[in-house]
Amino acid sequence: KNQVEQSPQSLIILEGKNCTLQCNYTVSPFSNLRWYKQDTGRGPVSLTIMTFSENTKSNGRYTATLDADTKQSSLHITASQLSDSASYICVVSVSGGGADGLTFGKGTHLIIQP
Amino acid sequence: DTGVSQNPRHKITKRGQNVTFRCDPISEHNRLYWYRQTLGQGPEFLTYFQNEAQLEKSRLLSDRFSAERPKGSFSTLEIQRTEQGDSAMYLCASSPRDRRQTEAFFGQGTRLTVV
Numbered sequence: 001k002n003q004v005e006q007s008p009q010s011l012i013i014l015e016g017k018n019c020t021l022q023c024n025y026t027v028s029p030f031s032n033l034r035w036y037k038q039d040t041g042r043g044p045v046s047l048t049i050m051t052f053s054e055n056t057k058s059n060g061r062y063t064a065t066l067d068a069d070t071k072q073s074s075l076h077i078t079a080s081q082l083s084d085s086a087s088y089i090c091v092v093s094v095s096g097g098g099a100d101g102l103t104f105g106k107g108t109h110l111i112i113q114p
Numbered sequence: 115d116t117g118v119s120q121n122p123r124h125k126i127t128k129r130g131q132n133v134t135f136r137c138d139p140i141s142e143h144n145r146l147y148w149y150r151q152t153l154g155q156g157p158e159f160l161t162y163f164q165n166e167a168q169l170e171k172s173r174l175l176s177d178r179f180s181a182e183r184p185k186g187s188f189s190t191l192e193i194q195r196t197e198q199g200d201s202a203m204y205l206c207a208s209s210p211r212d213r214r215q216t217e218a219f220f221g222q223g224t225r226l227t228v229v
Binding site: 004041042043044045046049089091102104105106107109 | 118120154155156157158159203205207217218219220221222223225
């Protein structure tokens with residue numbers, strides 16, 4: 001069964017600090033991996049998309065890594081800001097299969113404290 | 115057109131009533147998806163349209179749920195005889211082609227509360 005597991009479930013850090021969120025997946029065959037940011041009460045917004053051949057991708061203060069051999073990804077947030085408080089969802093795309101083809105993690109709820 | 119638009123943003127209804135939500139995708143996107151998200155969970159796939167054709171439905175989509183996209187543009191999701199378990203955020207997403215290879219853009223969602 002295709003699964004995406006994220007850790008930690010929730011995280012509280014002080015403004016200005018760095019943090020790393022983890023994503024492990026068992027999805028196969030793999031197509032790509034995405035990280036989304038979802039503010040409370042709003043729809044998810046894409047941060048990064050990585051294919052099999054990419055092992056790191058940055059978007060401002062967000063840096064995602066991918067290890068396709070161990071099926072692990074991380075999202076590193078540098079110099080956190082209050083606006084980074086949100087849920088971060090890891091999504092893995094399946095190659096072939098059904099029309100949807102996306103497996104969502106449950107997300108990591110991040111709280112940035114002043 | 116600044117993105118995927120969903121209406122209403124919030125809906126409170128009494129158990130047993132019918133509700134209908136609307137999604138307007140990004141205009142050039144021919145693929146449209148509906149998801150349901152409950153608190154603390156990731157989005158769960160409900161159904162998918164390519165143009166006006168409904169190509170796939172999840173087992174989550176009971177016979178009380180129906181979705182349409184009559185002209186291949188906007189879509190509606192109707193829930194009949196609502197139950198308290200239907201309370202969730204209903205998300206719509208659109209993409210220009212197969213979403214496994216490209217970005218999917220989500221709307222702000224419609225939060226349904228069944229009392």
